Amino acid sequence: MPEAGSLRVALLGCGVVGTQVARLLTEHHDELAARVGATLEIVGIAVRNPDAPREQVTGTPLEPLLTADAEGLVARADVVVEVMGGIEPARTLLLSAIAHGASVVTANKALLAQDGPTLYAAADAAGVDLYFEAAVAGAIPIVRPVRESLAGDQVRRVLGIVNGTTNYVLDRMATEGLDLDVAVKEAQSLGYAEADPTADVEGFDAAAKAAILASLAFHTRVSLDDVAREGITSVTADDVASAASTGHVVKLLAIAERNRAADGTDGIQVRVHPALVPVTHPLAGVRGAYNAVFVEAESAGELMFYGRGAGGGPTASAVLGDVVSVARHRVLGGRGPVESWYADLPVLPATESRTRFQVRLEVVDRPGVLAQVAAVLAGHDVSIEAVRQTAGHAAADGHEVAALLLSTHAAPERALAATVEALEGLDVVREIVSVLRVEGS
């Protein structure tokens, strides 16, 4: 047992985030004690190889705390902080910590998106806290506001820029006119993107966060498999320039919304895809590698939370806020919010969503083309909001062609898909250049 007035903290992982967590626990030792009502003592840091060379980031060397025996460590801690990432052994260690009666704090979005309900249920059964502010949007307090501040309200929709890498890439495409691959290389050279950028640019990272946000916002079990996902790899410099010409920016959005299916089913939808956002929308101003989560709630109206979504310091700040909360519960009693899926809404298929679209087409430049195109949309009950046609020019094959930009009113996803298929079948349509959803208007 710890001495009176002291809590034993175990760290799992000592990478970029773990070392910053250790630094804050050490440097702010006295101030944290004042906030918690007990001192927080690091009793060990579990790493794969305790003998590997490490950068020293705190006044106190971490080496004496390092151990390869993670199982042994979690058995003798009051608070376990998991910042190792990945599914295993993180999952087993967290379940073991919970079984030993420790409170746990994790930054592991992949694990929560895949197996959150198992962890929540285990924590609930053991009567311990499971906190995970750092798992969504890094330093931005979003989990706590959604779980606690909005506990008396009803969330209608969450729109998030939750992946800093893709936001940086799209921002550079917009401001510098860069091509996607050039912007990705730039992000890699700055350390914003991994050598293999797949998890970011294909939207897997954003989808994991979307699943967690949807679970919290709608009190419904949502896993990664429920998220319709489309990355930014098909977004071109032309798409971004065309968006700007109509007063939009392209953002990769994680969207979770309450929706009603065509058959009347009340449910939710969770999806990640590039979208056009009006420049006047608060999300449009989120630049560089920043993240932001925009929430629409019944009574609160529109809220936005903005900040750094990644990085050692920002993530450690969110972890420490959670550590203080769970530690206070151990000192004063009480528990944080418990995830329960009492709403248990069905997750509707993506085909049930209704959005506005912008469709760019290359068409043969001759009279009557617009009438044919418009007839196809009308035939599928898709209402046109605006049409822009550029002056014709000669294509490589000598034909006179024109670019057509169609903006629609809100239409069902399935109607739009059928429309695009029908447009592809028209003789006068040479190419469907792009189809992008419009959100936040």
Add this chain to the structure above:
Amino acid sequence: MPEAGSLRVALLGCGVVGTQVARLLTEHHDELAARVGATLEIVGIAVRNPDAPREQVTGTPLEPLLTADAEGLVARADVVVEVMGGIEPARTLLLSAIAHGASVVTANKALLAQDGPTLYAAADAAGVDLYFEAAVAGAIPIVRPVRESLAGDQVRRVLGIVNGTTNYVLDRMATEGLDLDVAVKEAQSLGYAEADPTADVEGFDAAAKAAILASLAFHTRVSLDDVAREGITSVTADDVASAASTGHVVKLLAIAERNRAADGTDGIQVRVHPALVPVTHPLAGVRGAYNAVFVEAESAGELMFYGRGAGGGPTASAVLGDVVSVARHRVLGGRGPVESWYADLPVLPATESRTRFQVRLEVVDRPGVLAQVAAVLAGHDVSIEAVRQTAGHAAADGHEVAALLLSTHAAPERALAATVEALEGLDVVREIVSVLRVEGS
């Protein structure tokens, strides 16, 4: 005593916010019970005149709950929600509720700014919760993030747009070129401004919120008297246009920052004044009657919280989030964060602040004027960042005059004041048109 599984909620006040709180408690009765672990039953609503006619906003009429006996009501409640506003009788009733062992939730910024420490100490001594998310920036979760999410971090600076009325007025001046009085009249006709707009336009409302934010962010007792305050009444359409010409917008900011005085004293500064904000800063995009609070913290970096700062629904949403938290503590044990002033930093006088300034002057249009002006700044150790001079024109009195716009690097407030005084004494200076601080760059 309440029946098992039920908590008695007393409402003090039944105005715009009170009726919305009653509506949410009634309409979301079952969902709130699921989140709290007990039902929340309104046992009474204290109003001055229970017989006054009222609009019905809930399915259940509120009349049977109304009472003029507020003292009697707080004595039989588990949770007391104060949304009546004003200092008395709100203060006496909250202290009475605390003395009776009730947990309290208040939206009363004036009371907290004037007498918060008395209330916090009473709640701490009684071992009950005192929550007040709605007192700062309405629906925006800012109190909880600062008190809890950033509990392991160090706040360096808070910049807030915390008064929706003045933000609406300044926004209309910027976008429509309106004069201040026209924009204020428009805000009044839309219900954003009171018939007597003094509390808003003179910055009193923002100063109360600045005092509360500074207390939370720096763990230091800060009262309204500690806040240096300047409203927007001297801001002209010309100031706003001139700001735009240098890539800035004018915002009324509530600022609380960690600072070091000239004599080395480590302290904080709290002030409210109009300021130029670069258009690229996230606060610049906060339009209309919206509020936002921008926080700079050591580890988290830059964060921003955005949303509606006023209105019945938004404020009620924040109140309900607090009600759920304090009610959960009554069911499960535990307590929320306790305000303690352990940091106890001195509040430094406004003359100790260092900021960048923009000074607009009307000068006589002849060679050598700029050299004289520049010499005055150099003599006071104020470094010039940029100068813009418009082409000369004939003033009403026939003299050729020119407008000069000086942008300085960061300089001490006292040096700037001395500089302005010296400039006023120059023969070639006809008028100091405006002096505005630049923040957020």
